[in-house]
Amino acid sequence: MELRHLRHFVALAEELHFGRAARRLSISQPPLSFSIRRLEEELGVRLFERTSRQVRLTAAGAAFLVESRRILGQAEDARALVGRIAAGLSGRLQLGFVASMLYRGLPELLARFRLERPGIELALRELNSGEQVEALRAGRLDAGFIHAPTLPAGLDGIAWLTEHFVCCLPQGHPQAQRRRADLAALAGEPLVLFAREASPEYHDRIVSLCAESGFTPEQRHEVRHWLTVLAFVAAGMGVALVPASLARSGMAGVRFVAIGNRRVRSVTRMVWAPERVTPALRSLAGLLGIISAGKDDLEAPADEA
Known part of the structure; x- marks a missing residue:
């Protein structure tokens, strides 16, 4: 059974006249008669009583008319859905993000995206950078927002x-x-640092930066989330080097101060795979790409620059 057979049947069922149904379908009458006969043979029942x-x-x-209309409607819905998906107007995205993205414009980006693409469902998972990379390679995420130079x-x-x-200082x-x-x-002070397995490039960059300043950091605490870093510093458990955007977190008990004359970058x-x-x-x-193309580098807060 083909969809064209159902379309032919519906047209004839609504017109109840072979000539009018054929004109409506833009075909001649013999192919319509043949299509209806084939459909009845396949179903094993008579769909129409015909007299002269x-x-x-x-x-x-x-x-069968009720079911045919339903099937044709579903086929049209499927065709439209496939078209929307192919055009990037519908679908589902599983996105990973690090917690600090909450202060780096991710909520605003996703709000704008939902306005422009309301047919795309977003599913968010908070994971550190290393976990996102692993999930992307395994096909468990469509895209991730990570900290990576x-x-x-x-x-x-x-x-x-x-x-x-x-x-970031108490x-x-x-x-x-x-x-x-x-x-x-800051030499000799406890450093609150990302665990290397969670973000190896960030971990190694901070250790290297300390080495360039003439000391080996005391790595007493290792954590997996930026907000945990801030909380540890606020509790007086050490100092940290963090991206400037975290000053927007509003964490009490900490100060964010520029690093000497160095301009160390966080990206x-x-x-995605x-x-x-x-x-x-x-x-x-x-x-x-449109948004980031015009985005200025984030600076430290004005009173700390």
Whole structure:
């Protein structure tokens, strides 16, 4: 049974006249008669009572008309859905994000995307950068928002923003009231640092930065989320180097101070597996590209610059 047979049947059932139904379908009458006969043979029932003067639906034909309209409606809905998906107007995206993206414009980006693509469902999962990379490679995410100075191997992506690292210090720290903190003066203090398995590039960059300032950091605490870093510093458990956007978190008990004359960069990216790019993902990446193309680098808060 083909959809064209159902369309032919519905047209004849509504017109109850072979000539009018054929004209409506833009075909000649013999192919229409052949199509109806084939359909009846396949179903094993008569759908129409035919006389020289009229065409009438049988009881089976009336019941089949209801189902035929339903099937054709579903087929049209499926065709429209496929078209919307192919155009990036419908679908589902599973997105990973690090918690600090809440202060880096992710909520605003997704709100705009929902307005422009209301037919695309978004499902969000909070994961650290390493977990997102693993999930992307395993096909459990469509895209992720990670902190990474370079693209992870095997993934494609676009830079979302570049910002400076700043010192995050307890409110009462001697360097907390300065406009610029001397990184070397933090030697010997406990450093709250990302666990290397969670974000190896960030971990290694901070250790390298400390080495360039003449000391090896005391890595007493290792955590997996940026807000945990801030909470530890606020509790007086150490100091940290964090992206400037975290100053927007409103965390009490901490100060964010620029790092001496260094301009150390933190890069946030949207990344995805190149073999699993969908039209919906292209739509989001396109919007991100438009926004990030005009986005200025984030600076430390004005009173700390």
